[in-house]
Amino acid sequence: MAELLKGKPVADAIDQDIITDTAGLKEKGIIPTLAVFRVGKRDDDLSYERAIQKKCEMTGIRMLSYVFENEVPEAEFYQKLQEANKDPMIHGILVFRPLPKRFDDEILRNSINVEKDVDGCSDLSLAGVFTGKSLGFAPCTAQAVIEILDYYKIQIDGSNVAVLGRSLVIGRPVSMLLMKRNATVAICHTRTRNTPEIAAKADILVCATGQMESVTEEYVHQRQSVIDVGIAWNEEKKKLCGDVLFETVEPLVRQITPVPGGVGSVTVSVLCRHVIEACKRNQKQE
Numbered sequence: 001m002a003e004l005l006k007g008k009p010v011a012d013a014i015d016q017d018i019i020t021d022t023a024g025l026k027e028k029g030i031i032p033t034l035a036v037f038r039v040g041k042r043d044d045d046l047s048y049e050r051a052i053q054k055k056c057e058m059t060g061i062r063m064l065s066y067v068f069e070n071e072v073p074e075a076e077f078y079q080k081l082q083e084a085n086k087d088p089m090i091h092g093i094l095v096f097r098p099l100p101k102r103f104d105d106e107i108l109r110n111s112i113n114v115e116k117d118v119d120g121c122s123d124l125s126l127a128g129v130f131t132g133k134s135l136g137f138a139p140c141t142a143q144a145v146i147e148i149l150d151y152y153k154i155q156i157d158g159s160n161v162a163v164l165g166r167s168l169v170i171g172r173p174v175s176m177l178l179m180k181r182n183a184t185v186a187i188c189h190t191r192t193r194n195t196p197e198i199a200a201k202a203d204i205l206v207c208a209t210g211q212m213e214s215v216t217e218e219y220v221h222q223r224q225s226v227i228d229v230g231i232a233w234n235e236e237k238k239k240l241c242g243d244v245l246f247e248t249v250e251p252l253v254r255q256i257t258p259v260p261g262g263v264g265s266v267t268v269s270v271l272c273r274h275v276i277e278a279c280k281r282n283q284k285q286e
Contacts, residue, residue: 001250002256003255004256010144011268018061022061028283030279032092033064033090033275034052034063035092036064038068039069039100040100052268074102077099090116091275091282093113097121119140129142129177141229142177144267148263156181156204159204161205162188162198162204163208164205164206164209166187167210186198195219199215200219204224207244209243213245217248224253225255228258229263231264246259
């Protein structure tokens with residue numbers, strides 16, 4: 001039976017640091033503030049928003065909600081976004097994506113000031129990840145993977161890592177973060193010819209395919225640490241599942257993150273820590 005790499009203790013440790021930092025900032029009269037932009041009422045957005053609000057309340061961060069109907073004119077939306085960009089009392093901005101199709105996602109991502117891009121979605125934030133410079137922040141889910149590996153003392157330096165998926169949200173940025181820590185990384189994607197063979201040779205396997213339960217026993221070995229980033233509702237099983245076929249893979253590996261209760265539970269804490277970091281950077285610039 002594999003060791004379960006649960007996200008809660010990782011998140012708890014991050015939260016305690018946030019609470020300490022928030023208290024110190026408030027003593028100086030500074031309230032770390034996150035502005036959340038939501039268009040419409042998608043169930044996943046609402047669920048994530050509730051999780052963020054709960055975490056902000058617990059850690060002492062102020063959260064401002066900007067909520068719009070699906071039919072909101074682009075000009076109105078971008079006006080509010082620019083107001084948040086210019087507001088010195090707002091330290092972080094998060095926009096729930098995707099927005100309605102009439103919004104150009106590239107324009108949207110890059111309309112957030114990099115100093116406030118706590119979700120790491122803008123080109124400048126990603127450039128910071130790829131170059132190792134302090135531009136914006138890493139995408140929260142990608143950073144959450146690193147936090148889990150560090151918390152459970154899983155060696156990154158010198159390890160062979162296979163990352164399944166090449167998205168700008170997880171696959172590519174987490175690969176850069178791992179390489180920054182001296183891992184040797186293989187990025188596999190839909191056009192990779194021998195993905196199971198590559199994955200089965202890795203010390204660490206990061207699964208971010210977006211394909212529910214697509215990672216099976218042929219991808220793993222008994223000394224492997226498996227980080228499952230995926231999460232989706234399995235209608236047949238009536239529960240949330242990840243990219244890994246858990247009941248088949250879990251007995252065959254050394255360590256594995258559960259779904260739910262793994263990477264996702266750390267992501268919100270990383271987001272809040274980014275708000276604190278953005279607030280501190282802002283104070284240094286003043």
